[in-house]
Amino acid sequence: xxxxxxxxxxxxxxxxxxxxxxxxxxxxxxxxxxxxxxxxxxxxxxxxxxxxxxxxxxxxxxxxxxxxxxxxxxxxxxxxxxxxxxxxxxxxxxxxxxxxxxxxxxxxxxxxxxxxxxxxxxxxxxxxxxxxxxxxxxxxxxxxxxxxxxxxxxxxxxxxxxxxxxxxxxxxxxxxxxxxxxxxxxxxxxx
Numbered sequence: 001x002x003x004x005x006x007x008x009x010x011x012x013x014x015x016x017x018x019x020x021x022x023x024x025x026x027x028x029x030x031x032x033x034x035x036x037x038x039x040x041x042x043x044x045x046x047x048x049x050x051x052x053x054x055x056x057x058x059x060x061x062x063x064x065x066x067x068x069x070x071x072x073x074x075x076x077x078x079x080x081x082x083x084x085x086x087x088x089x090x091x092x093x094x095x096x097x098x099x100x101x102x103x104x105x106x107x108x109x110x111x112x113x114x115x116x117x118x119x120x121x122x123x124x125x126x127x128x129x130x131x132x133x134x135x136x137x138x139x140x141x142x143x144x145x146x147x148x149x150x151x152x153x154x155x156x157x158x159x160x161x162x163x164x165x166x167x168x169x170x171x172x173x174x175x176x177x178x179x180x181x182x183x184x185x186x187x188x189x190x191x
Contacts, residue, residue: 016112020139022124023148025162026182030065030095032148033121037071037093040117046089049073050082052099063095079103079134083110090117097122098133105137127164127180129188150182161188 021032040047051063053075064070073093076082079100086092092111097104097120108118124139124147126132139145149158159182166179 027150049093104134152184154187157184
């Protein structure tokens with residue numbers, strides 16, 4: 001996709017920003033996203049929350065953490081829908097950002113340039129340890145990045161990898177503890 005130069009110019013007078021919460025599965029990304037969004041709601045800011053329509057693991061519409069903490073959201077088919085639905089609020093939350101299309105960085109930047117605080121949560125790496133979806137581009141343009149870690153189930157060290165337990169080579173495989181487990185660098189590399 002081609003981006004017009006003026007979209008990427010920061011407009012500090014508007015006060016918009018992009019915050020990223022990233023890490024492996026089971027690291028608390030969604031919990032942290034929900035915490036930040038609830039604080040914005042307590043401050044009586046206009047908040048809109050989005051998730052990919054394909055993520056129905058815990059609930060059809062709500063964003064739900066693995067610990068069953070939830071917040072209502074709007075499931076969308078593509079990133080451009082976020083731009084349409086989230087352009088008239090003060091805070092936009094986006095969960096499972098790695099599953100969105102390559103338009104998401106443009107959408108986040110456009111909203112931020114319009115003065116919206118955009119909070120994005122997602123996996124920064126897939127199960128092979130490779131950068132995942134639009135996350136690298138969003139991380140590169142964000143004002144702040146919070147990398148959270150799970151606990152390695154093998155040794156107890158901080159885990160940054162999502163180790164796939166099942167034999168499936170598809171890049172996207174929705175799952176929980178029966179499908180993935182968090183592992184540190186050393187335990188992830190074991191044959």
